[in-house]
Amino acid sequence: xxxxxxxxxxxxxxxxxxxxxxxxxxxxxxxxxxxxxxxxxxxxxxxxxxxxxxxxxxxxxxxxxxxxxxxxxxxxxxxxxxxxxxxxxxxxxxxxxxxxxxxxxxxxxx
Amino acid sequence: xxxxxxxxxxxxxxxxxxxxxxxxxxxxxxxxxxxxxxxxxxxxxxxxxxxxxxxxxxxxxxxxxxxxxxxxxxxxxxxxxxxxxxxxxxxxxxxxxxxxxxxxxxxxxxxxxxx
Numbered sequence: 001x002x003x004x005x006x007x008x009x010x011x012x013x014x015x016x017x018x019x020x021x022x023x024x025x026x027x028x029x030x031x032x033x034x035x036x037x038x039x040x041x042x043x044x045x046x047x048x049x050x051x052x053x054x055x056x057x058x059x060x061x062x063x064x065x066x067x068x069x070x071x072x073x074x075x076x077x078x079x080x081x082x083x084x085x086x087x088x089x090x091x092x093x094x095x096x097x098x099x100x101x102x103x104x105x106x107x108x109x110x
Numbered sequence: 111x112x113x114x115x116x117x118x119x120x121x122x123x124x125x126x127x128x129x130x131x132x133x134x135x136x137x138x139x140x141x142x143x144x145x146x147x148x149x150x151x152x153x154x155x156x157x158x159x160x161x162x163x164x165x166x167x168x169x170x171x172x173x174x175x176x177x178x179x180x181x182x183x184x185x186x187x188x189x190x191x192x193x194x195x196x197x198x199x200x201x202x203x204x205x206x207x208x209x210x211x212x213x214x215x216x217x218x219x220x221x222x223x224x225x
Contacts, residue, residue: 043216
């Protein structure tokens with residue numbers, strides 16, 4: 001079983017839509033959780049950390065459900081510029097262990 | 111503030127050739143990583159260096175060697191390139207391992223093709 005699993009998509013949504021991505025992780029001892037954004041042929045860039053209490057940054061909301069071992073990202077009022085691949089990243093908190101999902105592709109259509 | 115700098119950005123090799131990918135960070139980070147990214151596979155860890163003077167294997171180390179030259183620099187060497195090493199390579203760094211909520215910062219990547 002993969003450490004982190006994501007639906008690869010693609011998600012094609014119209015501008016202004018709300019879209020949600022989920023990610024599951026297998027290690028219940030995982031400590032830190034992140035969403036990264038990756039544009040085509042570019043490096044991943046941190047979008048937001050994910051905290052147990054949930055956190056929001058503008059149009060983006062991240063949630064963590066430790067009991068079910070999943071992380072979610074909600075994007076409201078989608079913009080064309082949101083088109084990218086979104087990577088779920090989990091850190092076990094020990095050693096080097098950052099685990100990456102394969103990414104979810106989002107295309108926002110005019 | 112340059113962050114994490116990788117060179118070269120693109121490279122084409124013939125099978126059997128060798129090369130070194132360079133990575134440097136100016137954020138005074140202790141830990142550095144080399145990942146490769148292949149379609150449908152996500153990022154996979156090749157080697158990492160928890161601190162200056164130490165290196166350890168990751169998930170896919172075969173065919174690679176690394177050197178943590180100093181705190182700033184972490185290089186990845188392909189001694190005898192193979193077509194299976196065609197990939198996009200990312201260097202990354204983090205302030206310190208084992209700290210919760212520490213975030214990875216990535217270089218811009220090296221697109222390597224081995225013919």
